[in-house]
Amino acid sequence: MVAKMKKFLFLAYHKDYDSFLHDLRDLGLIHVAETDRTAEDSDELNEFIVGFKQLREAQKILNRQIDKKSEIPQNEPDIELGKKIPYKIEHIQNEKALLNQQLQVSIKERDALQPWGDFDPENIERLKRAGYKLDFFIVPDNQYNPEWEQTYDAVIVKKEASRTYFVTVTKNAEVADELNLELVKIPEVSLNQLNDLIASLREKIRHQDEKLKELAADLPSLNAAMKDFEQRINFTKVRQSTTSVADNKLMLLQGWAPVDNEKEISDYLESRAVYFEASDPTPEDNVPIKFKNNKFARLFEPIAELYMLPKYNEIDLTPYFAPFYMVFFGLSLGDIGYGLFLLLIASAAKILQRNKLSNTMKAILSLVQVLGASTMATGLLTGGFFGFALYDLDWPIVQALKEKVFFDNNKMFMLSLVLGVIQILFGMIMKIFNRTKQQGFKYSLSTIGWVVLLISFIVSALLPDVLPMFGTIHLIILAPAALLIYFYNMPGKNPLINLGAGLWDTYNMATGLLGDILSYVRLFALGLSGGILASVFNSLAAGMSPDNAIVKPIVYVLIFLIGHAINIFMNTLGAIVHPVRLTFVEFYKNSEFEGGGKKYNPFK
Amino acid sequence: METNLFIAYIGIAIMLALTGIGSAYGVTIVGNAAIGAAKKVDGKFGNFLVLTALPGTQGLYGFAGYFMFQNIFGVLTPEITFFQAMATLAAGLALGFVGWLSAIRQGQVCANGVVSIGQGHDAFGNTLILAVFPELYAIVALAAAFLIGSAIAV
Numbered sequence: 001m002v003a004k005m006k007k008f009l010f011l012a013y014h015k016d017y018d019s020f021l022h023d024l025r026d027l028g029l030i031h032v033a034e035t036d037r038t039a040e041d042s043d044e045l046n047e048f049i050v051g052f053k054q055l056r057e058a059q060k061i062l063n064r065q066i067d068k069k070s071e072i073p074q075n076e077p078d079i080e081l082g083k084k085i086p087y088k089i090e091h092i093q094n095e096k097a098l099l100n101q102q103l104q105v106s107i108k109e110r111d112a113l114q115p116w117g118d119f120d121p122e123n124i125e126r127l128k129r130a131g132y133k134l135d136f137f138i139v140p141d142n143q144y145n146p147e148w149e150q151t152y153d154a155v156i157v158k159k160e161a162s163r164t165y166f167v168t169v170t171k172n173a174e175v176a177d178e179l180n181l182e183l184v185k186i187p188e189v190s191l192n193q194l195n196d197l198i199a200s201l202r203e204k205i206r207h208q209d210e211k212l213k214e215l216a217a218d219l220p221s222l223n224a225a226m227k228d229f230e231q232r233i234n235f236t237k238v239r240q241s242t243t244s245v246a247d248n249k250l251m252l253l254q255g256w257a258p259v260d261n262e263k264e265i266s267d268y269l270e271s272r273a274v275y276f277e278a279s280d281p282t283p284e285d286n287v288p289i290k291f292k293n294n295k296f297a298r299l300f301e302p303i304a305e306l307y308m309l310p311k312y313n314e315i316d317l318t319p320y321f322a323p324f325y326m327v328f329f330g331l332s333l334g335d336i337g338y339g340l341f342l343l344l345i346a347s348a349a350k351i352l353q354r355n356k357l358s359n360t361m362k363a364i365l366s367l368v369q370v371l372g373a374s375t376m377a378t379g380l381l382t383g384g385f386f387g388f389a390l391y392d393l394d395w396p397i398v399q400a401l402k403e404k405v406f407f408d409n410n411k412m413f414m415l416s417l418v419l420g421v422i423q424i425l426f427g428m429i430m431k432i433f434n435r436t437k438q439q440g441f442k443y444s445l446s447t448i449g450w451v452v453l454l455i456s457f458i459v460s461a462l463l464p465d466v467l468p469m470f471g472t473i474h475l476i477i478l479a480p481a482a483l484l485i486y487f488y489n490m491p492g493k494n495p496l497i498n499l500g501a502g503l504w505d506t507y508n509m510a511t512g513l514l515g516d517i518l519s520y521v522r523l524f525a526l527g528l529s530g531g532i533l534a535s536v537f538n539s540l541a542a543g544m545s546p547d548n549a550i551v552k553p554i555v556y557v558l559i560f561l562i563g564h565a566i567n568i569f570m571n572t573l574g575a576i577v578h579p580v581r582l583t584f585v586e587f588y589k590n591s592e593f594e595g596g597g598k599k600y601n602p603f604k
Numbered sequence: 605m606e607t608n609l610f611i612a613y614i615g616i617a618i619m620l621a622l623t624g625i626g627s628a629y630g631v632t633i634v635g636n637a638a639i640g641a642a643k644k645v646d647g648k649f650g651n652f653l654v655l656t657a658l659p660g661t662q663g664l665y666g667f668a669g670y671f672m673f674q675n676i677f678g679v680l681t682p683e684i685t686f687f688q689a690m691a692t693l694a695a696g697l698a699l700g701f702v703g704w705l706s707a708i709r710q711g712q713v714c715a716n717g718v719v720s721i722g723q724g725h726d727a728f729g730n731t732l733i734l735a736v737f738p739e740l741y742a743i744v745a746l747a748a749a750f751l752i753g754s755a756i757a758v
Contacts, residue, residue: 306733409676413750521744522740524747525665525743525746525750526743528672529665529668529746536671573654577732580733
């Protein structure tokens with residue numbers, strides 16, 4: 001069901017407008033209708049959005065700083081401090097980048113200096129002043145000429161990785177040119193100094209990292225600042241949805257709220273002396289959608305939201321697909337043990353985490369409980385229990401049960417198709433109601449014709465004694481149905497157009513129905529393949545465990561657990577997704593669900 | 605006859621190999637996309653995991669098909685007739701090819717969904733629904749293999 005809504009029109013004097021909006025926000029029940037026009041103060045909104053994005057980035061960075069082992073005590077939230085955090089982080093990151101750059105340069109220099117050993121560059125400078133020039137060279141071993149030791153006083157410093165490091169001592173000779181070798185540039189610091197520098201740079205970087213970690217203690221402030229920005233964004237958006245009238249003296253705002261809350265809203269607004277008008281929505285209005293379902297159907301709302309919300313004047317199909325979905329899930333998973341497992345896990349989570357769970361989580365766990373129970377019930381049809389065939393047991397009670405409910409593979413195949421026929425016919429009946437609600441009864445006449453036609457064929461196929469196929473009674477039923485199908489599918493239009501549309505419908509129905517019903521084969525195939533894999537893991541566990549009294553049970557349990565864990569994951573995934581498709585494609589299509597409503601999202 | 609059994613096992617091999625290869629490719633396509641997208645968005649790994657797992661089922665259908673012929677229909681014995689062997693081969697070809705290509709295609713749909721989620725769109729539900737479309741045909745092929753097998757079961 002879609003909750004009934006009321007349209008509210010607010011009128012406020014421009015000077016009181018901000019306080020009026022605050023009142024509205026505190027009330028937290030009004031969904032503000034946003035207008036499309038570009039507001040003049042969108043700069044303000046942009047500023048908030050940019051600020052919010054910065055904060056979110058900062059939050060990501062700080063979240064990475066928190067490790068589970070050492071808990072950082074969290075400081076008290078402070079919005080103003082929170083807003084500064086992105087700049088602080090940026091500052092730290094810039095510093096760190098600069099230090100890292102210096103570190104890279106220093107490491108490169110050290111690597112260049114390493115082979116020459118530790119010496120003071122000052123000494124080389126002193127030698128130069130005394131008239132002795134030292135040149136540093138690196139050549140491959142085979143190119144080194146020992147004669148250089150005579151001509152240039154070459155001294156080998158090191159031989160490493162088939163390269164020779166040597167120094168020439170000359171009096172101002174251009175050794176590099178004469179030998180046609182490249183001079184090695186030597187940094188103007190000693191190795192020791194460089195090592196010290198690198199160590200100190202590393203220390204500084206570590207210090208910056210620590211600063212970042214300390215900032216993580218201010219995460220509450222950051223979160224508070226984010227919340228603040230979010231509120232401002234919402235607030236600004238709402239203010240921009242306002243139309244100003246009477247020379248900008250009066251502000252006009254449109255909003256929506258559920259009828260159930262009307263009294264509460266009126267009382268509140270009257271106490272705040274706000275002028276407002278409540279009215280019922282007109283068909284042109286784009287009314288926000290709020291679900292209002294009973295306890296059972298409410299569980300399936302998250303599934304319905306996966307697709308689209310219904311339009312306001314449309315029938316919400318959630319309560320109508322819920323029982324089908326439940327059964328389909330059960331058939332697709334189709335193992336009593338797996339159903340029991342889901343039921344127990346969800347129940348345990350609900351009991352153990354009672355106080356920590358959010359309401360959404362609780363609702364999802366309830367859904368898992370329902371689906372688990374349904375799987376246990378439908379699992380009885382095939383009798384699979386963690387891959388073991390339950391009905392192979394010789395107990396009288398089990399055999400009695402088998403007698404009553406056991407379905408073999410062929411029956412399961414038929415069952416899934418029959419369920420398909422039922423759901424599709426049900427969908428068509430929903431289409432009748434949907435059209436009647438939206439356009440009027442006469443627009444649903446042709447659908448009624450189709451339903452009557454299909455049901456009459458099904459009855460005559462199943463019970464030829466009661467209703468012989470194409471017998472007199474059957475023809476009497478078919479004639480008006482055909483009339484509705486071919487001449488009443490577009491009321492008010494030319495009969496020839498109607499006939500054409502009727503033929504087109506017939507073609508679509510013939511091809512579409514076949515495909516739609518065959519689509520339900522998946523229920524059987526998923527259940528079958530899941531069951532097969534489960535039993536294969538059991539055989540694997542039994543067959544692969546070695547003949548050893550101690551190792552055997554361990555290996556058996558391991559294979560059993562891992563195998564079934566994989567199988568439960570894959571099959572549950574399939575059992576969620578495939579019924580979802582059957583719902584949205586086959587069922588929604590046949591019930592002519594359009595959707596496209598916007599969710600009711602009150603201004604808070 | 606050994607030749608008949610040989611033909612039947614060729615069918616089983618095609619069934620297992622093609623569906624398995626298809627699923628391996630399918631999940632790899634999505635997995636690659638997921639690794640790329642995980643860099644851009646935080647906290648969506650659960651969605652990616654589910655989408656990555658989707659094309660993995662075809663390989664399982666291939667295996668389930670083999671198991672049906674081995675244990676449920678019990679035709680993979682030296683006494684297998686030529687007719688049974690050819691039927692097994694046909695089932696293997698059908699399930700093998702459909703599973704192979706549908707898994708790859710399904711992987712592509714999922715990968716696009718993953719990329720879209722990575723760009724900040726809330727496309728998880730839609731991808732889930734659309735990605736199941738190609739899989740239907742693998743399921744139909746498995747059902748067909750089941751029907752073929754039932755027709756020749758001993």
